[in-house]
Amino acid sequence: MKDEKRKNLKFDSKAIYYPHDKGSRSIGAPIFMSSSFQYGADVYNQVVDGERKSVNIYGRCGNPNEYQFEEQMIMIEGADACLATASGMAAISVALFGLLKSGDHIVCDWTTYSSTHEMLDHRLTDYGIETTFVDTSDLESVKKAINENTKVLYFESIANPSMKVPDFDALVDIAHSNNIVVVCDNTFASPYVIRPLDWGVDIVIESATKFIGGHNDALGGVIAMKSNLLPPDFMEQIRWNTMVKWGSPLSPFNAWVLLRGIQTLPVRLERQCKTAMILAEHFSSHDKIKRVWYPGLDSHPQHELAKKQMPKFGGMLTFEVDNGDDALTVLDNLELACFAASLGGVRTTTQIPATMAFLDISEEERQEMGIYQGMIRVSTGLEDPDDLIADFNAALSLI
Ligand SMILES: Cc1ncc(COP(=O)(O)O)c(C=O)c1O
Secondary structure, X not given: OOHHHHHOOOXXXXXXXXXOOOOOOOOOOOOOOOOEOXXXXXXXXXXXXXXXXXXOOEHHHOOHHHHHHHHHHHHHHOOOEEEEEOOHHHHHHHHHHHHOOOOOEEEEEOOOOHHHHHHHXXXXXXXXXXXXXXXXXXXXXXXXXXXXXXXXXXXXXOOOOOOOOOOHHHHHHHHHOOOOEEEEEOOOOOOOOOOHHHHOOOEEEEEOOOXXXXXXXXXXXXXEEOOOOOOOOHHHHHHHHHHHHHOOOOOHHHHHHXXXXXXXXXXXXXXXXXXXXXXXXXXXXXXXXXXXXXXXXXXXXXXXXXXHHOOOOOOEEEEEOOOHHHHHHHHHOOOOOEEOOOOOOOOOEEEOHHHOOOOOOOHHHHHHHOOOOOEEEEEOOOXXXXXXXXXXXXHXXXX
16 A cells, blocks of 8 residues: 555554565564674665665664554654654653753653653753753743743643643644744553644654553654654654664564554553543542542543543543552552553553652652652553452452
8 A cells, every 4th residue: 555545544544554564475564683684785885875774784773673663653643754762761862862952941841751850850951951840731831931942842642640631732832933842742642542743743752662562561662753843854863863872772573562562552542541431430439539630531620621632531540549558558459450560551550650650759849740649540451341440449448
């Protein structure tokens, strides 16, 4: 099928289809487990002439499975270009270090994944790159934080773990009228739930480890781009200048696993979104639960915005019990749902954000991020919702 036709397919068809292997006629992708590729005079001359991606050279520079995964991500994100990396954090680091230099400034939402926050708050500062943290739902504070050195506005499409939903139109407008590149981490939503590039975001980040892979069995990251602000070859620049030099390529096997994951993304997410809504409604009327955060609930502060921006509300939700001890009792007594780090897999996973993912962040900063000790984050899997409700009810009855 021609690329143009492929681009016009509906999302589910785009996710399932990729061209078969010409040599073997295999409809499953072959895996190229090789760190190096045979040169010949023709290849040698192409490389010397500057043609690098189209020829395979060395595993750290890229591999055929990575390229195939990137093509598929271009399709489902509606991107013009894409770069796959070893993990979600590698994608965030490569994108930011590719975009920024010493003296530059970032405006970032208070609520992002903990390692992202720490990288902006500590690591980038070592290189003279400063960040101002704001609540992006307060548009005036975003405008106020922008200065002449601001190069990037950064937020998550559904924030981890507060479930805050950004106003894409307003934030993109503020950023672009100041020539600022908008970077959005779409990990919590996945491209099935929202495609930030369709809303004018310049760069989208995915931890493919999560919903894209979908089975808790492979790490990977994605940087996808569609931008009038960045040069068209920006992705190739950061592939060679940043990713290759930093040594963070996606392994061939992980690229193969993640490509397979994409094929079932729509059916998994359809079910996960439904289950998340069922759990959110159940938890909302549970007497041991103080509060539930889910964009699909009327009580969510950005529910109207979420309805406008997302056809579905995602597979992630957060609820709060009285304190950290109660949260631990609940999670330690779940039998069907897992008490584990990570999210987006076929099994329901739960964690206590304050003392797991955000353990290294100070309590004061956690409060700014809206992260409380009794919060429990749930990533819905594919189990029957009735069994999950019974599992949570049994564990909640112990507090
Ligand atoms: C929102 C978000 N972004 C990025 C990451 C980092 O992804 P990875 O663990 O694949 O490096 C995570 C990890 O949990 C995440 O939740």
